[in-house]
Amino acid sequence: MTQIPKAALYYSPTSVWSAVARLAIEEKGYGKDELDLRIVDLGKGENYNPTYLRLNPQGMSLPTVPVLVVPYENSLTDGVESRYKALVDTTPIVEFLDKSRSALSHTHTTSTAPAPALTPATIEATTLARSIIDLLHAERANPNTLRYVNARDDKSLRVLAHELLPSMQDRSHTLSDYLAQAGNGSLRVSEKVKKLWMDKLDAINVILAVFAEADKPESELSDQAKAHRVAFFKTARQAWETNLTEVLTQLSKEMVGPYTLGDQMSIADLHLAGWLTRVVKLAGGSASDDGSAVAKKLEEHIGGGFVLPKDFATEQARRENTKAEKQTKIGAFWNAMGERESWKKVYGDGLF
Ligand SMILES: N[C@@H](CCC(=O)N[C@@H](CS)C(=O)NCC(=O)O)C(=O)O
Known part of the structure; x- marks a missing residue:
């Protein structure tokens, strides 16, 4: 039988954007037989290794992680040399991981986990998800x-x-x-x-x-x-006062809450989870902090009297339809994300 070439994710265990790809793998329920995970030691500069830089057949330099190398579909026949395509940015990597495994997809898999669609369907939701992803990848938000x-x-x-x-x-x-x-x-x-x-x-x-x-x-x-x-x-x-204040303010304004698009999680939330976890960690937060503790730590670390708007109803208030208590959207997102198995798996050994 033909050995089906596997996709391979090159990643670093403590890299923000690698974590986003790993969250996608967990959320989609990819089995171990579908993807090879290969560690690139950034601390030792392995990402500058000429072999790593040659991964991309177009010859474009790619000194970062994550990189997802995927076999072309038409390379699955005997006698044909495998051809690969390298995806070198987190955004297309996550899109690829989402789209290539639907609940109905015929992949060579032993995993029975359901694969929810994470890419939004409507134009409005797509525009919002794109706006949040672009914001988090902009230089002024660079984690x-x-x-x-x-x-x-x-x-x-x-x-x-x-x-x-x-x-x-x-x-x-x-x-x-x-x-x-x-x-x-x-x-x-x-x-x-x-x-x-x-x-x-x-x-x-x-x-x-x-x-x-x-x-x-x-x-x-x-x-x-x-x-x-x-x-x-x-x-x-x-970076910490001007830029981060702007980014957090825009996030709070644009997100619906608790997830980017509301109650249903999407690709934008994977990016947000990786980004926010890094920022929280740098601000002195830990995995045991709840959303309101995290919001407070962010505000204190940024300083200068910065406050996150408390404009999102708590779960209880939303359930009971009362107006009483409000929380920050960032805090509500932190609580929601922290309960997910994907997040626990990626950050189980500590935040990074
Ligand atoms: N635009 C890239 C950025 C990736 C990136 O900055 N990766 C970091 C780790 S989180 C990296 O590889 N840094 C190594 C370096 O620049 O030397 C993406 O979205 O994937």
Whole structure:
């Protein structure tokens, strides 16, 4: 019998956007026989490995996770070399995972779990889901930026630097090694790949310079190091105060609640779950916090008197049709998502 080629998800266990793909896999009930899960160690810079960069047949560089490699349908015959297509962004990956497994789909599967449709059907719902997904993937909402600049004073900078320095140094070494090997000819790569490595190395080194001197009080810094630290805090305030406030305000306005489109969960909620869990974790929250605790922690961490609007009726008030109690939509979403098996499975060992 022909071995049916499997799809493979390249992911990192602690990556925000990988978590979104994993939530989709759980929600859709994909069986282990349908998908290979392959870990890419971002901390060691495995995503810059030339082999990983070559995954995409179009030759486009893809230094991020998740990547879903799927076999073409017409490659399932004997004697034909398998051809693959790489999906390199979370949005098409989630759409693909949703559409390729309907409750009626003839997949080679041992899983009997039902596969709910997560892509909205109406134009209105599609537009809203798209708007939320685009918002969460916009640069001003970047959850990885929020992690790298999660310090707005000297004390929190020291803590952050201790946490992130080892993996940033590893990644910097990996990239420098690749560049050296490309330089002496022992590694053959395109100019485009070299440029990608150089750009990544520059970006890492800018932050490394600040982290490496985080233990020094400002008075002991050179003028240049002082300027770098000032610039870092400015970026951090922009990300955590200005940008995140805007994103959370827009989310609260556009979401119907408790899920993006109302009572039924959709692809937009998978993106929101991954994104929000990261932001909550960075704000000091944990899995045992309920929605109102999470809303409070977000408000306190952002600071400056920011408050999330309490404009969503609690479950009890909605059931009993009373107007009394209101909660934040973000909090209601957190409560709803936290009860799902998919979320418990992905975040069972802790938030990231
Ligand atoms: N637009 C991409 C972004 C993916 C992304 O930023 N992934 C992060 C991890 S959550 C990553 O791979 N970072 C590694 C790097 O940039 O070095 C998507 O939506 O999938």
